[in-house]
Amino acid sequence: MALLVDIHTHVYLxxxxxxxxxxxxxxxxxxxxxxxxxxxxxLLILDHEPSGGRPVGAQYWDRDEKINFMNxxxxxxxxxxxxxxxxxFLSAPxxxxxxxxxxxxxxxxxxxxxxLSPTLQRLYGFGLLPLVPGISTSALVDSIEQISKLLHLRGxxxxxxxxxxxxxDEALDPVWAALEKTGLVAFIHPHYGVDExxxxxKSNGHVLPLALGFPFETTIATTRLILAGVLDRFPxxxxxxxxxxxxxxxxxxxxxxxxxxxxxxxxxxxxxARWYLGKLYFDAVAYGPEELGFVSDVxxxxxxxxxxxxxxxxxxxxxxxxxxxxxxxxxxxxLQPTDKWKSVVENLxxxxxxxxxxxxxxxxxxxxxAISLFQLGQK
Amino acid sequence: MALLVDIHTHVYLxxxxxxxxxxxxxxxxxxxxxxxxxxxxxLLILDHEPSGGRPVGAQYWDRDEKINFMNxxxxxxxxxxxxxxxxxFLSAPxxxxxxxxxxxxxxxxxxxxxxLSPTLQRLYGFGLLPLVPGISTSALVDSIEQISKLLHLRGxxxxxxxxxxxxxDEALDPVWAALEKTGLVAFIHPHYGVDExxxxxKSNGHVLPLALGFPFETTIATTRLILAGVLDRFPxxxxxxxxxxxxxxxxxxxxxxxxxxxxxxxxxxxxxARWYLGKLYFDAVAYGPEELGFVSDVxxxxxxxxxxxxxxxxxxxxxxxxxxxxxxxxxxxxLQPTDKWKSVVENLxxxxxxxxxxxxxxxxxxxxxAISLFQLGQK
Numbered sequence: 001m002a003l004l005v006d007i008h009t010h011v012y013l014x015x016x017x018x019x020x021x022x023x024x025x026x027x028x029x030x031x032x033x034x035x036x037x038x039x040x041x042x043l044l045i046l047d048h049e050p051s052g053g054r055p056v057g058a059q060y061w062d063r064d065e066k067i068n069f070m071n072x073x074x075x076x077x078x079x080x081x082x083x084x085x086x087x088x089f090l091s092a093p094x095x096x097x098x099x100x101x102x103x104x105x106x107x108x109x110x111x112x113x114x115x116l117s118p119t120l121q122r123l124y125g126f127g128l129l130p131l132v133p134g135i136s137t138s139a140l141v142d143s144i145e146q147i148s149k150l151l152h153l154r155g156x157x158x159x160x161x162x163x164x165x166x167x168x169d170e171a172l173d174p175v176w177a178a179l180e181k182t183g184l185v186a187f188i189h190p191h192y193g194v195d196e197x198x199x200x201x202k203s204n205g206h207v208l209p210l211a212l213g214f215p216f217e218t219t220i221a222t223t224r225l226i227l228a229g230v231l232d233r234f235p236x237x238x239x240x241x242x243x244x245x246x247x248x249x250x251x252x253x254x255x256x257x258x259x260x261x262x263x264x265x266x267x268x269x270x271x272x273a274r275w276y277l278g279k280l281y282f283d284a285v286a287y288g289p290e291e292l293g294f295v296s297d298v299x300x301x302x303x304x305x306x307x308x309x310x311x312x313x314x315x316x317x318x319x320x321x322x323x324x325x326x327x328x329x330x331x332x333x334x335l336q337p338t339d340k341w342k343s344v345v346e347n348l349x350x351x352x353x354x355x356x357x358x359x360x361x362x363x364x365x366x367x368x369x370a371i372s373l374f375q376l377g378q379k
Numbered sequence: 380m381a382l383l384v385d386i387h388t389h390v391y392l393x394x395x396x397x398x399x400x401x402x403x404x405x406x407x408x409x410x411x412x413x414x415x416x417x418x419x420x421x422l423l424i425l426d427h428e429p430s431g432g433r434p435v436g437a438q439y440w441d442r443d444e445k446i447n448f449m450n451x452x453x454x455x456x457x458x459x460x461x462x463x464x465x466x467x468f469l470s471a472p473x474x475x476x477x478x479x480x481x482x483x484x485x486x487x488x489x490x491x492x493x494x495l496s497p498t499l500q501r502l503y504g505f506g507l508l509p510l511v512p513g514i515s516t517s518a519l520v521d522s523i524e525q526i527s528k529l530l531h532l533r534g535x536x537x538x539x540x541x542x543x544x545x546x547x548d549e550a551l552d553p554v555w556a557a558l559e560k561t562g563l564v565a566f567i568h569p570h571y572g573v574d575e576x577x578x579x580x581k582s583n584g585h586v587l588p589l590a591l592g593f594p595f596e597t598t599i600a601t602t603r604l605i606l607a608g609v610l611d612r613f614p615x616x617x618x619x620x621x622x623x624x625x626x627x628x629x630x631x632x633x634x635x636x637x638x639x640x641x642x643x644x645x646x647x648x649x650x651x652a653r654w655y656l657g658k659l660y661f662d663a664v665a666y667g668p669e670e671l672g673f674v675s676d677v678x679x680x681x682x683x684x685x686x687x688x689x690x691x692x693x694x695x696x697x698x699x700x701x702x703x704x705x706x707x708x709x710x711x712x713x714l715q716p717t718d719k720w721k722s723v724v725e726n727l728x729x730x731x732x733x734x735x736x737x738x739x740x741x742x743x744x745x746x747x748x749a750i751s752l753f754q755l756g757q758k
Contacts, residue, residue: 165579165580166579166580168579168581194573194574194577194595195573195574195576195577197574198573198574198595198596198599199599199603200544200545200547200603201544201545202547202603202606202607204603204606204641204644205641205643205644206637206641207606207634207637207638207641207644208599208602208603208606210637211602211630211633211634211636211637211638212595212598212599212602212626212630212634215626215629215630215633216573216577216591216595216626217577219591219626220577220578220587220591223587223590223591224578224579224581224583224587227581227583227586227587228581243633244629246626246629246630247591247594247595247598247625247626247629247630249629250594250623250625250626250628250629250665250670250673251590251591251594251625251626252667252670253665253666253667253669253670253725253729254590254594254622254665254666255586255590255591256666256667257590257666257711257721257722257725258585258586258589258590259586259590260721261711261712261714261722262583262584262585262586263714264584265583265584265586274667286629286632286633287632287633287635287636288631288632288635288653288680290632290673290676290677290680290693291629291631291632291673293673293676294629294669294670294672294673294676297669297672297673298669301667301669313734314669314734332636332640333640335640335642342636342639343636343640346632346636350632355692355693
């Protein structure tokens with residue numbers, strides 16, 4: 001059966017929403033009363049958000065709304081993750097407690113949700129680690145242990161800060177080791193973008209931080225991780241990059257060239273920078289078929305860098321095996337009431353329109369790759 | 380005759396080098412004496428440069444060295460531009476005087492250099508505008524007027540700061556108007572990258588600011604320019620983007636989606652964001668054939684956004700018409716003495732290896748597109 005699986009879909013679990021409602025600085029949810037007496041809930045997740053934050057409602061926390069959204073778009077299974085900024089703003093003890101509670105909450109959210117068959121639920125999840133400054137290594141490893149025992153959690157979501165110094169911090173080596181051992185997928189997702197001074201003085205709403213800042217952050221975080229040799233030291237790590245890897249695919253040959261011209265950095269790495277891109281997984285949240293086709297080219301060509309001699313034409317189909325459909329729900333909602341969300345339709349059309357992908361490749365990206373990567377249908 | 384034309388190649392003119400030698404803060408050139416008594420000239424163009432700056436020599440300023448480099452790589456014609464940071468660090472009166480002098484110097488550099496035929500020189504140039512805070516509009520327009528009268532200058536190079544507030548500043552409208560009128564090409568080139576805090580604490584040499592920061596800056600500057608409606612107001616503007624447009628091609632469908640979800644921004648623009656990419660020119664300095672093929676796809680698909688109804692398969696060849704070979708000389712020199720620079724060989728091989736480009740498309744990118752865009756061979 002050909003399933004449609006959404007691996008980039010977020011939830012603010014009720015326990016997390018309560019916390020956000022109690023806060024007076026970002027991230028927070030606040031309620032104002034409109035002129036006609038209605039309650040207006042708004043979420044502020046970044047400093048200086050234009051338009052006073054985004055309107056939020058049940059689609060952000062209610063499982064029925066998630067299932068309703070899935071049904072309307074023909075999505076059979078979702079692998080749900082907490083949305084940014086996760087636990088980044090908490091102290092180590094708070095983060096530790098809340099991570100544990102939210103992981104249990106998410107397991108319950110999945111396990112008590114609807115199922116497609118005795119072995120296949122409609123909801124699976126990415127757990128959370130208490131990745132904040134001052135956290136102990138054992139707390140992080142314990143958290144991975146906890147998640148690996150929760151039957152419906154098949155990975156973790158992580159931001160770019162690590163425990164404060166980024167994903168190139170050796171302090172994370174025990175985390176990578178534990179992820180490798182448990183086989184959990186790590187979903188690298190942005191939150192901070194780049195310094196907002198880059199956006200200039202003109203008002204462009206959320207466009208620049210969302211369209212450019214988010215992908216830049218993922219690109220920087222992943223590049224630093226590669227440069228620190230994490231993929232050399234932990235070759236079985238399964239990293240999934242949000243938003244099709246941001247700008248990393250398009251800058252990867254330039255990155256390889258810059259490394260090659262810096263003997264100190266080059267000597268640290270076992271492979272050409274482009275080789276590592278073939279070891280990563282990419283969501284298919286890029287909104288255009290040319291982008292998806294290109295990302296699959298970049299994954300495919302990794303094989304050319306296995307040895308110095310290997311050359312040859314790239315087979316897009318190979319790269320498609322590491323790409324997975326996503327929606328970014330509940331973000332990018334339609335502006336007008338509509339049956340299907342444009343953001344979702346565009347990502348599905350993009351998959352369907354990639355030149356050079358066969359029917360099997362497309363079905364892989366739509367769902368089969370996720371079933372295999374997350375071992376869905378297996379206890 | 381099939382010519383190889385390099386449109387991304389830099390010079391620090393002797394007058395500019397003298398200025399850099401006289402300075403004590405970046406940008407500057409300083410000389411130390413090595414243990415064995417040799418002079419060691421180093422260029423610092425960014426704050427906090429690792430490795431104490433890059434070694435510089437005659438290849439940075441000497442025309443014979445440029446011709447020598449061209450000869451070794453089979454480059455028939457170069458369209459030379461001053462390297463970053465141009466005049467950004469000067470006061471308005473200083474910038475105005477120096478721009479005028481450097482434009483005359485560059486004209487002389489080209490006109491007194493070798494020629495290929497009575498109508499075709501081997502060297503052409505991009506002039507400089509005194510784009511600094513406090514400069515008058517008339518000084519900028521006068522500068523464009525000057526450049527348009529210098530026979531071998533066929534464009535201008537400009538950084539991302541404009542007169543201090545970026546390229547989305549309405550203060551630049553007279554500049555865009557004058558560029559449109561004169562037909563000069565504007566080459567948008569990075570210098571500042573993004574805030575260095577993004578690179579973390581680990582030492583990675585120049586890799587992160589060069590491989591990621593530079594392309595991010597070009598991406599941001601061009602996106603802001605599009606969002607400000609510059610291409611709607613000045614539709615005949617001929618903008619050439621450094622480093623194949625940085626990350627703009629890969630993020631362009633995401634950009635379009637983010638704009639579409641922001642009615643205020645969307646209502647300001649006459650077209651889908653992806654339409655504008657088909658109106659730009661891109662150098663072919665991306666070091667890989669998949670990147671170049673993708674950039675040409677993104678240019679080609681612009682036609683799909685002419686009207687809401689247009690769909691269809693993309694013809695890579697169309698996009699190739701707006702792409703132009705470049706070397707980034709004298710940057711990315713080889714680490715070991717060698718006949719040909721790896722950075723140049725890679726960019727040539729990339730052009731030659733793009734799947735879906737025919738012989739004519741490749742020759743277009745190698746030189747024919749430059750001959751047409753810069754009207755080389757015409758007085």
